[in-house]
Amino acid sequence: MNRSILINVAPWETRVAVVEDNVLVELQIERRRERGIAGNIYKGRVARVLPGMQAAFVDIGLEKAAFLHASDLAGEDRLPPVLEQEGDGEEEPLESAESPPPRGHRPIEERLGKGQEILVQLAKEPMGSKGARVTAHISLPGRHLVYMPGTQHIGISRRLEDPAERDRLREIVEAERPEVGGFIVRTACEGATKRDIHDDVRFLTRLWERVHKAAEAAKPPALIHQDLDLVLRTVRDLFTSDVERLTIDTPADHARVLEFVEAMMPRLAGRVHLYQGTTPLFDQHGIEAKIARALERRVWLKSGGYLIFDQTESLTTVDVNTGRYVGKTDQEETVLRTNLEAAKQVVHQLRLRNIGGIIVIDFIDMEKPANRKKVFDALQEALKRDKARANVLQISELGLVQMTRKRTRESLEQLLTVPCAHCNGGGRERAVEALGYDALRKLQREAALHPAPARFTLRVPPDVATFLVEQESESLRALSGTGGHAVEVTAADLPRGECTVGIAPLAAV
Numbered sequence: 001m002n003r004s005i006l007i008n009v010a011p012w013e014t015r016v017a018v019v020e021d022n023v024l025v026e027l028q029i030e031r032r033r034e035r036g037i038a039g040n041i042y043k044g045r046v047a048r049v050l051p052g053m054q055a056a057f058v059d060i061g062l063e064k065a066a067f068l069h070a071s072d073l074a075g076e077d078r079l080p081p082v083l084e085q086e087g088d089g090e091e092e093p094l095e096s097a098e099s100p101p102p103r104g105h106r107p108i109e110e111r112l113g114k115g116q117e118i119l120v121q122l123a124k125e126p127m128g129s130k131g132a133r134v135t136a137h138i139s140l141p142g143r144h145l146v147y148m149p150g151t152q153h154i155g156i157s158r159r160l161e162d163p164a165e166r167d168r169l170r171e172i173v174e175a176e177r178p179e180v181g182g183f184i185v186r187t188a189c190e191g192a193t194k195r196d197i198h199d200d201v202r203f204l205t206r207l208w209e210r211v212h213k214a215a216e217a218a219k220p221p222a223l224i225h226q227d228l229d230l231v232l233r234t235v236r237d238l239f240t241s242d243v244e245r246l247t248i249d250t251p252a253d254h255a256r257v258l259e260f261v262e263a264m265m266p267r268l269a270g271r272v273h274l275y276q277g278t279t280p281l282f283d284q285h286g287i288e289a290k291i292a293r294a295l296e297r298r299v300w301l302k303s304g305g306y307l308i309f310d311q312t313e314s315l316t317t318v319d320v321n322t323g324r325y326v327g328k329t330d331q332e333e334t335v336l337r338t339n340l341e342a343a344k345q346v347v348h349q350l351r352l353r354n355i356g357g358i359i360v361i362d363f364i365d366m367e368k369p370a371n372r373k374k375v376f377d378a379l380q381e382a383l384k385r386d387k388a389r390a391n392v393l394q395i396s397e398l399g400l401v402q403m404t405r406k407r408t409r410e411s412l413e414q415l416l417t418v419p420c421a422h423c424n425g426g427g428r429e430r431a432v433e434a435l436g437y438d439a440l441r442k443l444q445r446e447a448a449l450h451p452a453p454a455r456f457t458l459r460v461p462p463d464v465a466t467f468l469v470e471q472e473s474e475s476l477r478a479l480s481g482t483g484g485h486a487v488e489v490t491a492a493d494l495p496r497g498e499c500t501v502g503i504a505p506l507a508a509v
Helices: 083-087 163-176 194-215 231-236 249-265 266-271 287-294 331-353 369-383 414-415 432-449 463-471 472-486
Strands: 004-010 015-018 023-031 043-051 055-059 066-069 117-124 133-136 145-148 154-156 181-183 222-225 245-248 272-274 296-299 306-311 315-321 357-362 391-394 402-406 415-421 428-430 454-460 485-493 500-505
Touching: 004 163, 004 231, 004 249, 015 222, 015 231, 023 331, 043 194, 066 306, 133 296, 145 194, 154 163, 154 432, 163 181, 163 194, 194 222, 222 463, 231 249, 249 266, 249 272, 249 306, 266 272, 266 331, 306 331, 315 331, 315 415, 331 369, 331 414, 369 391, 391 415, 414 415, 432 463, 432 500, 463 472, 463 485
Parallel strands: 004 245, 066 133, 154 181, 245 272, 315 357, 454 485
Antiparallel strands: 004 015, 015 023, 043 055, 043 117, 043 222, 055 066, 117 133, 145 181, 296 306, 306 315, 357 402, 391 402, 415 428, 454 500
């Protein structure tokens, strides 16, 4: 399989596309004004303890207090949330349910009190009406290992399947580990040398010493440690030996990626490339069109069938339909082929759209139990390539599959769209931020095609113009500084989602 990573860096946001055999399988977006905070470590103060839920709310300096479940307190025999990246995470609890104390431990009200200071790590970003979720199980990810200062556990990613390699790595980590702390061997550790592991252990233990000292000196609420930005997180977590090429489109970020790779994984340095084409990187590889299709409610299958995705705050439903496909023999064969194709496409769309939580898939009814098993097996096989942890229940006689998928950040739909203002919330439309960034990208394309200094007039709908002028003035200045251009934003009576760019030589103005 040909696997590549494309990184597009703009003044307003960074986007990462993972492509497998020319198919977009994953998209991550980090906006300059809304940098992701998952993985950050905070010194917080307990705002409220809820004995009935065996949980607490912790003030870490965000708009809403963060949620801390009793099972996420230090001292619990539990692995940290970062393991979700390695397929060893766990499903989120039902936060509204009455919960007994974790077995073998004192109730949360006996271990935490209002006003108490506590060091926590953000496990899940705030999403919708819910605040962030935090854990007291601190974990620090490196290139090859994850360091857990609060446990003595040594574990190995399930994706490392070779028994001999697992034994080799465990033996090295056991020999290199410090007296305090445990480790998880990441998938990227496969084939790593003793020196690679030694360097990772040394780096992570020193990092924890700095975090610990900073926490002791800080007054809550305070940010103690910030995780890498999206560019370097991508290199650390996704740039493995099966990636043939990593392409990034800005010289400054290319330089720091290359520096990071040469220090952490020098054998992959030759696979890092700077894109210098006139056509924007994502346009060159057809990514923009694929992103637009990822927001559509209907997804067509090659057979002529189709899927319908409906997302709500509580769950996502996927309806499978035969559509134009009528088969060649009988109805059962038609249904089976459609369902088998749908199983693979559903998982692909879950990854691409970053859909998490409760998911219900309504496959087309199949009469034969053997056929239902084939579809279930196909779904399980497709999920093996998904890093997010999923729990799947057996397919019912009616073709229903209930599953959960680990969720740590907003879905693509939540990030790029808002409830439609004209259909009582029944539909979605592009968010003003997304429209503004689309307009900036169009302006960027035009500027690349006209290297001589020019005056660009960007005409957009009034709400988009207001957003760009008030929220993204820094991005407009950055575009103006590229090539000595002048940029003006004008509100115009245009349909939502449309924009135009006027161009005039600076000397003629």
